[in-house]
Amino acid sequence: MTTVEPTAGVVADLVRGTLAAHKSLFLATAGSDGPWVGGVYFAETGEFTLNLVLEDRGRTLAAVRENPVVSVVVSTGSPMQPFLQAQALAEVVPPEDDERVRALLVEKVPEAAPFLSAPVTAVRLTVRTWRATDIPNGWLPGRELPGPRHP
Template sequence: MTTVEPTATAVADLVRNTLSTHKSLFLATSGSDGSWVGGVYFAESDPFTLNLVLERRGRTLAAIQENPVVSLVVSTGSPMQPFLQAQALAEIVAGEQDTRVREQLVAKVPEAAPFLDAPVAAVRLSVRGWRATDIANGWLPGRDLPAPRVAN
C-alpha cells in the first residue's frame, strides 16, 4: 500500500475541522496530588488558543496553579476517527479576558451555560503544536502541526 504524505494545509484543515466539530476534550494535569484527567467543554479562538472553565476548588485547577503545562486530547474516543493530541500552557484569566472566554464557550457550547453559574475560573490554553492522527487515511504515526512562531 502506498501512502501519500499529507500537505501542511491538509494537516491544518484536519485540526481546524476536528476542533470545530468537537465540544469537549480530555485535559491531563499533574500536580502534588498526582496526575489527573478530566473532560471539559472548550471553544477555540484559533487553532492554537482554546478556552474553557474549571471548577475553582477542583483538582484540575489546583494542578494548573502548580504546573501550568497540560496535555490534551480532542477525540470521539474511537482511535479509528481522526483525533488530536497536544501539550499546552494553561493560563487562568480574569477581567475582560474572563468575560471573553465565557462568551466564546457559551457561543460554541450553549449547554455549558449552567457551569458558568458555579464557582469556576476561566482558563486559556496556548497549544504548542498539534499531533493529528487519522488512521483511516494512513496518518499513523500522526502528523505534526506546530504553532506559529510569535515575533518578539
C-alpha cells in the same frame, strides 16, 4: 501501496475540522496530588488557542496553578476516527478577558451555560504543536502541526 504525505495545509484543515466538530476534550494535568485527567467543554479561537472554565475548588485548576503545562486529547474515543493530541500551556485569564472566554464557550456549547453560574475560573490553553492522527487515511503515526511559536 504508495502513501502521499499530507501538506501542512491538509493537516491544519484536519485540526480545524476536528476542533469544530467537538465540544469537549480531555485535559491532563500534573500537580502535587499527582496526574489527573478530566473532561471539559472548550471553545477554540484559532487552531492553537482553547478557552474553557474549571471549577474553582477542583483538582484540575489546582494542578494548573502549580504546573501550567498540560496535555489535551480531542477525540470521540474511537481510534478509527480522527483525533488530536497536544501539549499546551494553561493560563488563568486576566479579569478583563473572563467574560470573553465565557461568551465564546456558551456560543459554541450552549449547554455549558449552567456551569458558568457555578464557582468557575476561565482558563486559556496555548497549544504548542498538534499531533493529528487519522488511521483510516494512513496517518499513523500522526502528523504534526507546529504552533506559531514552534516552527
